[in-house]
Amino acid sequence: MDIKTLAQKIDSDKKLVSGHRTCAGCAIPIIVRTILSATDNFLVAANSTGCMEVTTTIYPYTSWNIPWIHNAFENVAATLSGIEGAFKALRKKGKIDKEIKFVAFGGDGGLYDIGLQSLSGALERGHNCLYVCYNNEAYQNTGGQRSSGTSKGSITTTTPKGKKEARKDLMRIVLAHHIDYAAQAAVHNILDLYQKAEKAFNAKGPSFLNVLSPCTLNWGFMPNSTIKISKLAADTCFWPLYEVEKGKYKLNYNPFKKLPLEEFFKLQKRFSYLLKPENKNFLNEIQNEVDDNWEELLKKSG
Amino acid sequence: MKNLNKNKYQALIGGHAAAEAMRQINPEVVAAYPITPQTPIIEKFAEFAADKKVDTEFICAESEHSALSATVGASAAGVRAMTATSSQGLALMNEILSVASGLRLPIVMPMVNRALSAPINIHCDHSDSMSARDLGWIQIFCETAQEVYEYTFFALKLAEKVLLPAMVMQDGFSTSHNVEPVKIYPDKIIKKFIGQYKPKYSLLDIKKPITVGPLVLPDYYFEIKYQEIEAMEEARKVYLETGKELKKITGNNYPYFEKYKLDDAEAAIVVSSSSAGTAKAVIDKLRKEGKKVGLLKPILFRPFPQKEIRESLKNLKIIAVLDRSVSFGGEAPLFSEIKNSLYPLDKKPLLQSYVFGLGGRDLFEQEVEEVFEELLKNKTGQVKYIGLRK
Numbered sequence: 001m002d003i004k005t006l007a008q009k010i011d012s013d014k015k016l017v018s019g020h021r022t023c024a025g026c027a028i029p030i031i032v033r034t035i036l037s038a039t040d041n042f043l044v045a046a047n048s049t050g051c052m053e054v055t056t057t058i059y060p061y062t063s064w065n066i067p068w069i070h071n072a073f074e075n076v077a078a079t080l081s082g083i084e085g086a087f088k089a090l091r092k093k094g095k096i097d098k099e100i101k102f103v104a105f106g107g108d109g110g111l112y113d114i115g116l117q118s119l120s121g122a123l124e125r126g127h128n129c130l131y132v133c134y135n136n137e138a139y140q141n142t143g144g145q146r147s148s149g150t151s152k153g154s155i156t157t158t159t160p161k162g163k164k165e166a167r168k169d170l171m172r173i174v175l176a177h178h179i180d181y182a183a184q185a186a187v188h189n190i191l192d193l194y195q196k197a198e199k200a201f202n203a204k205g206p207s208f209l210n211v212l213s214p215c216t217l218n219w220g221f222m223p224n225s226t227i228k229i230s231k232l233a234a235d236t237c238f239w240p241l242y243e244v245e246k247g248k249y250k251l252n253y254n255p256f257k258k259l260p261l262e263e264f265f266k267l268q269k270r271f272s273y274l275l276k277p278e279n280k281n282f283l284n285e286i287q288n289e290v291d292d293n294w295e296e297l298l299k300k301s302g
Numbered sequence: 303m304k305n306l307n308k309n310k311y312q313a314l315i316g317g318h319a320a321a322e323a324m325r326q327i328n329p330e331v332v333a334a335y336p337i338t339p340q341t342p343i344i345e346k347f348a349e350f351a352a353d354k355k356v357d358t359e360f361i362c363a364e365s366e367h368s369a370l371s372a373t374v375g376a377s378a379a380g381v382r383a384m385t386a387t388s389s390q391g392l393a394l395m396n397e398i399l400s401v402a403s404g405l406r407l408p409i410v411m412p413m414v415n416r417a418l419s420a421p422i423n424i425h426c427d428h429s430d431s432m433s434a435r436d437l438g439w440i441q442i443f444c445e446t447a448q449e450v451y452e453y454t455f456f457a458l459k460l461a462e463k464v465l466l467p468a469m470v471m472q473d474g475f476s477t478s479h480n481v482e483p484v485k486i487y488p489d490k491i492i493k494k495f496i497g498q499y500k501p502k503y504s505l506l507d508i509k510k511p512i513t514v515g516p517l518v519l520p521d522y523y524f525e526i527k528y529q530e531i532e533a534m535e536e537a538r539k540v541y542l543e544t545g546k547e548l549k550k551i552t553g554n555n556y557p558y559f560e561k562y563k564l565d566d567a568e569a570a571i572v573v574s575s576s577s578a579g580t581a582k583a584v585i586d587k588l589r590k591e592g593k594k595v596g597l598l599k600p601i602l603f604r605p606f607p608q609k610e611i612r613e614s615l616k617n618l619k620i621i622a623v624l625d626r627s628v629s630f631g632g633e634a635p636l637f638s639e640i641k642n643s644l645y646p647l648d649k650k651p652l653l654q655s656y657v658f659g660l661g662g663r664d665l666f667e668q669e670v671e672e673v674f675e676e677l678l679k680n681k682t683g684q685v686k687y688i689g690l691r692k
């Protein structure tokens with residue numbers, strides 16, 4: 001599929017429609033609509049507490065044209081597993097004959113941190129569900145506090161001098177559950193995201209997508225730069241695009257010219273302090289880690 | 303008269319009595335996590351599921367929080383969904399208890415009462431379910447395995463009519479692990495009693511997509527909560543109607559509370575669950591000695607039947623309320639309900655609060671007898687702790 005056809009397809013997909021109240025420049029709706037358009041089957045969606053949930057459903061309005069549920073912050077995976085269980089039971093009884101796909105959306109807080117156990121339990125039990133992390137690298141809904149998905153160096157409201165710890169590698173944790181498909185994607189490359197969502201929906205058993213979702217408000221960049229920021233994340237190898245199918249790693253994007261992190265950092269308030277001369281060592285430390293991770297990924301994907 | 307021979311008696315522990323009711327309900331989804339003394343319920347049910355005696359999707363969740371969360375998901379997906387727990391498990395579910403009631407999902411949860419940590423303890427008291435009394439769940443306390451069995455499908459019917467979740471309590475070990483003869487009614491009859499489940503809304507009704515659990519701000523939240531208040535009020539009425547219907551099958555009564563030799567009594571004990579059995583034995587003994595003593599055993603705790611309890615207690619001289627839990631820094635939960643119920647009376651009976659049985663400490667007949675002896679002296683005072691070493 002070319003990008004124009006895909007754009008039309010996403011545009012004509014009315015599962016999540018306009019009128020929601022995400023910030024101008026928010027990546028979430030683009031990510032969600034791209035993923036939702038990647039299956040022609042009926043869909044049921046679940047959401048953990050966070051930006052996506054609060055902006056798409058303020059009662060008595062809803063932006064959702066498909067069945068959608070929010071239960072609490074840490075239990076989106078468990079909630080969806082109950083729905084999928086209900087579906088299985090009804091299908092066994094012959095009360096449903098259609099195929100239905102199930103998708104859970106959670107922020108990095110909802111899946112890396114407080115909901116990690118729920119996610120792990122659901123992955124291990126093997127429900128036929130797609131779990132998506134829209135990863136904006138912090139608890140943005142509550143004002144941008146750090147999560148274990150926040151990357152090293154990032155200023156958040158609870159790490160005012162910059163986070164000292166490296167972010168958790170959720171992909172590896174998820175893959176330790178022996179699932180058939182997991183991938184990392186980002187909002188600037190919707191063709192890649194779409195193809196990954198398609199594969200994820202068609203995978204046998206659980207699948208997982210970790211999608212970088214730049215946050216204009218708390219990363220501190222202009223609302224018209226979301227796509228540019230996301231692309232720089234890939235071009236600096238800060239956020240590599242790759243997938244793991246049945247244990248086999250595949251790199252989906254290898255920048256023609258790998259850019260230094262400064263190019264990505266200088267456009268965001270959360271990182272720009274790292275460009276000051278006195279922070280050179282810390283910046284180098286982060287650059288080295290990004291380089292090491294990239295080399296490791298190159299090796300893994302052959 | 304009913305032909306009792308048609309009904310089978312089975313020797314069942316309380317836990318298996320709950321599981322047997324669940325088998326007859328045959329819910330589409332059960333999601334659970336093990337905790338003593340709830341384990342006999344879910345182990346028995348797992349057997350039913352493995353032997354295909356039920357059509358249930360049995361989800362072995364990785365925690366009680368997830369167990370109830372999955373149950374909420376399943377219930378919102380328009381099917382009958384159940385879970386069961388005790389103590390720390392209920393505490394871990396706490397956050398989702400008010401989600402289940404707030405979303406108006408008729409989930410039924412067998413609850414085996416066990417003390418809350420710390421110190422950790424596996425034995426019975428009611429601190430677990432009392433900590434959940436304000437979260438919008440119907441709460442029913444059972445004395446025997448027979449009651450556990452019957453009130454489980456009773457609660458399902460009630461819950462589905464008023465769209466509120468319900469927990470059906472039994473005492474840890476003394477009920478959950480003790481064998482009693484339980485009269486089991488034929489599957490067909492129970493199936494007919496509970497009927498087909500026809501949810502108004504379902505997440506799996508893909509032609510009619512619904513949004514469940516949206517953000518609700520101050521402009522609507524209060525009204526939505528008020529509907530929940532009304533549903534709980536409605537549950538009082540529906541409870542009695544459901545009881546009348548079930549009586550046609552079992553011949554038993556399903557009152558808000560049981561009165562035992564209460565009508566002409568001068569002194570009475572109020573105590574729920576298995577300890578009521580101990581009280582009854584003592585009352586029989588004292589009655590033989592000509593003492594006018596009786597018992598009120600609360601069954602329905604939420605909604606609390608204040609008016610009816612007031613009517614039943616108003617002519618007593620003195621009442622002792624025996625609580626198997628405390629409210630630190632406040633009056634014990636059952637005592638406080640009874641006291642509130644009596645408030646409108648001009649001439650109020652005297653009231654004495656007792657706390658007993660925390661962490662599974664036994665309540666002996668001798669101790670209950672002493673409570674009555676104290677009552678018959680017509681004097682009340684500070685809260686007393688039965689069987690406590692000081």
Ligand SMILES: Cc1ncc(C[n+]2csc(CCOP(=O)(O)OP(=O)(O)O)c2C)c(N)n1
Pocket residue numbers: 048049050051052073074106107108109110111136138139140141142147
């Ligand atoms: C049990 C619980 N703890 C804390 C909160 C407060 N809270 C709501 S949303 C949120 C952060 C969500 O972060 P994330 O999952 O990253 O999603 P985002 O807001 O970035 O979309 C927090 C901390 C809550 N709702 N529930």
